[in-house]
Amino acid sequence: MKGRLLIRLVPIAIALFVAFMQRCSSEKIVNEAGRTVRLGLNPQQEAQLGLQAYQQTLSTNRTITSGEQYDMVKRCAQRLEAATGDAGRDFDWKVSLVVSDQVNAFCLPGGKICVYTGIIPVAQSEAGLAVVMGHEIAHATNHHGAERVLQEKTANTLLTGANFSLGGMDPAQHRQIMGLIGAGAQLGYILPFSRDHESEADSVGLRYMARAGYDPTEAVRFWQRMMQMSKGAPPQFLSTHPAHETRIQRLKAELPKAMEIYRAASGR
Numbered sequence: 001m002k003g004r005l006l007i008r009l010v011p012i013a014i015a016l017f018v019a020f021m022q023r024c025s026s027e028k029i030v031n032e033a034g035r036t037v038r039l040g041l042n043p044q045q046e047a048q049l050g051l052q053a054y055q056q057t058l059s060t061n062r063t064i065t066s067g068e069q070y071d072m073v074k075r076c077a078q079r080l081e082a083a084t085g086d087a088g089r090d091f092d093w094k095v096s097l098v099v100s101d102q103v104n105a106f107c108l109p110g111g112k113i114c115v116y117t118g119i120i121p122v123a124q125s126e127a128g129l130a131v132v133m134g135h136e137i138a139h140a141t142n143h144h145g146a147e148r149v150l151q152e153k154t155a156n157t158l159l160t161g162a163n164f165s166l167g168g169m170d171p172a173q174h175r176q177i178m179g180l181i182g183a184g185a186q187l188g189y190i191l192p193f194s195r196d197h198e199s200e201a202d203s204v205g206l207r208y209m210a211r212a213g214y215d216p217t218e219a220v221r222f223w224q225r226m227m228q229m230s231k232g233a234p235p236q237f238l239s240t241h242p243a244h245e246t247r248i249q250r251l252k253a254e255l256p257k258a259m260e261i262y263r264a265a266s267g268r
Contacts, residue, residue: 031142032087033200039143040150046143047092047110054094054112064097064117073097073115076129080137081111083211087141103229107136109145122225130214131222134205142204144197195242202251206258213266216258219251 027039041049064070077095081088091111100116107113113133123129139145202219210216227244242250 029143031147031200032138032204033142035200037143037147038150039146040148040153041109041146043090046146049145050108050110050112050140051092053108054096054114057098057114058096062099064099069117069120070097072120072126072129073133076126076133077113079212079214080130080134080208083134083208084137084141088137091140103226105132105136107133107140109140109143111137111140113137122229123222124225125218127209127214127218128222130209130212131205131219134209134212134214135201136205137208138201138204139197142197142200144201148194148197198242199247199250202247203254206251206254207261210258210262211265213262216255216262219258220248220255223248223251 027042029037029039031037074095077093081091081093084091088111093111093113095113095115098114098116101118102116103118103122105113105115105119113136115129115133119132120129123132206216206219209219223244227248230244
C-alpha cells in the first residue's frame with residue numbers, strides 16, 4: 001500500500017520540479033506597477049506574437065482610416081504612447097479603428113492597438129477613450145501576456161503530473177478528481193491572477209491618462225457607465241475581471257495621486 005502511494009507521488013514530484021525549473025529559468029522584471037514578475041516569453045517573442053495577432057485582426061475586419069472618430073483615436077493613442085515613457089520606448093506602436101458593434105478595445109504586446117467603433121459611444125469623449133486605451137496599453141507595458149504564458153504553463157505542468165499520478169484509477173473517479181483539481185486551479189489561481197492584472201492595468205492606465213493630460217476622474221464615470229451596461233455579470237470570484245463596484249472603489253482611492261500627475265502635466 002505504501003509502495004503504491006509513493007509510486008503515485010512520483011509524477012507529482014517530477015511536475016513540481018519541472019514547474020520550479022520553468023519559473024527559475026524565466027526572465028524576471030519589475031513591471032510598471034512595481035511588482036516583480038516572471039515572464040514566459042522574451043520581448044522579441046511577445047512582439048512577434050502581437051504583430052501576428054494584429055495582422056490577423058486587420059485581415060478579418062474592416063477598418064476606418066479617416067474622419068473624426070479616427071482622428072480622435074489616433075490623437076489619443078499618440079498622447080498615451082508618449083506617456084508610457086521607458087516602458088513603451090521600444091514598442092513599434094500602431095493603432096487601428098475597427099468597424100464593429102463590440103464594446104471593446106485591446107493593445108497587443110509590442111504596442112499594437114485596436115479600438116472597436118462600438119466602444120466610442122460608451123467612451124463619450126476623448127478622455128473616456130483614454131480610460132479604455134490607457135488600461136489596454138498598460139496590459140502591454142506590464143507584459144501581462146508573457147506573465148500569463150508562464151502561469152498557464154506552470155498550471156498545465158502540475159495538472160499533467162496530477163493526471164499521471166491518478167493513472168489506473170476508476171475512469172469516472174479519475175475524471176471527477178481531475179475536474180475538481182482543474183476547478184480549484186481556475187478559481188484559486190488563474191482567475192485571481194487575471195483580476196490582479198486588470199487592477200494593475202487600471203492603476204497604471206490611470207497614471208498614463210493623467211500624464212497624457214486627460215482628466216482621471218473620467219475613469220470613474222466610464223466604469224460607472226460600463227456597470228450600467230453589464231447587469232447580470234458573473235460574480236467576481238468566477239470572473240477574470242474584478243467586479244465593477246470593486247474597480248470603481250479602487251479607482252476612487254487612486255484619484256488623489258492621479259490628479260497630482262494630471263495637474264502637473266496640464267499646468268493646472
